[in-house]
Amino acid sequence: GAVVSQHPSWVICKSGTSVKIECRSLDFQATTMFWYRQFPKQSLMLMATSNEGSKATYEQGVEKDKFLINHASLTLSTLTVTSAHPEDSSFYICSARGKRDYEQYFGPGTRLTVT
Amino acid sequence: TQLLEQSPQFLSIQEGENLTVYCNSSSVFSSLQWYRQEPGEGPVLLVTVVTGGEVKKLKRLTFQFGDARKDSSLHITAAQPGDTGLYLCAGAPPWEYGNKLVFGAGTILRVKS
Numbered sequence: 001g002a003v004v005s006q007h008p009s010w011v012i013c014k015s016g017t018s019v020k021i022e023c024r025s026l027d028f029q030a031t032t033m034f035w036y037r038q039f040p041k042q043s044l045m046l047m048a049t050s051n052e053g054s055k056a057t058y059e060q061g062v063e064k065d066k067f068l069i070n071h072a073s074l075t076l077s078t079l080t081v082t083s084a085h086p087e088d089s090s091f092y093i094c095s096a097r098g099k100r101d102y103e104q105y106f107g108p109g110t111r112l113t114v115t
Numbered sequence: 116t117q118l119l120e121q122s123p124q125f126l127s128i129q130e131g132e133n134l135t136v137y138c139n140s141s142s143v144f145s146s147l148q149w150y151r152q153e154p155g156e157g158p159v160l161l162v163t164v165v166t167g168g169e170v171k172k173l174k175r176l177t178f179q180f181g182d183a184r185k186d187s188s189l190h191i192t193a194a195q196p197g198d199t200g201l202y203l204c205a206g207a208p209p210w211e212y213g214n215k216l217v218f219g220a221g222t223i224l225r226v227k228s
Contacts, residue, residue, distance in 0.1 A: 043203060043221040093157050097214055102146045102207035104216060106157035
């Protein structure tokens with residue numbers, strides 16, 4: 001149980017275009033999902049908290065208009081990187097809160113490369 | 116300043132050796148989790164410790180939560196190449212609304228055969 005998927009697993013896009021990443025909880029409902037960014041050999045950096053049916057809560061320094069989050073259902077949250085630039089290239093990981101509030105289950109990540 | 120200080124940052128050892136990774140804080144946490152992550156994949160939850168002084172074992176891995184719930188350790192006995200990866204500790208601060216986790220900086224473990 002507690003499986004989280006992400007799609008796509010990797011994507012290459014041109015500078016200026018937008019990219020959508022999907023995060024799905026496959027065998028449980030997740031009212032709360034989280035989006036992280038990770039640089040090579042570093043820890044996870046929380047970008048935003050996604051709540052089903054309401055606006056996402058962004059961490060300080062994360063541009064809301066650039067990283068659009070939509071949590072339309074109890075099993076799906078999406079992150080759209082708008083007008084992507086090379087500096088947005090990174091590994092993006094989502095997680096879903098489990099039955100116990102303090103447990104999170106992570107997706108396999110999405111490698112974004114902006115050329 | 117990192118809320119959760121994780122050490123060491125990097126560890127390279129021979130197969131069969133033992134090792135300990137530490138996760139320390141000056142703050143009290145409701146719980147602490149340990150994750151293991153391989154390159155290009157998401158973190159996988161290994162264990163959650165909730166009670167002060169709690170010890171949990173997962174095969175050759177032993178996890179301990181400090182009595183004051185401010186620190187935790189991960190001990191691996193007779194490490195194997197398959198243990199190689201990034202180990203992350205994460206805590207749930209009781210003062211944080213929204214069930215956010217605070218992550219340590221991570222420990223890169225390399226076990227050589």
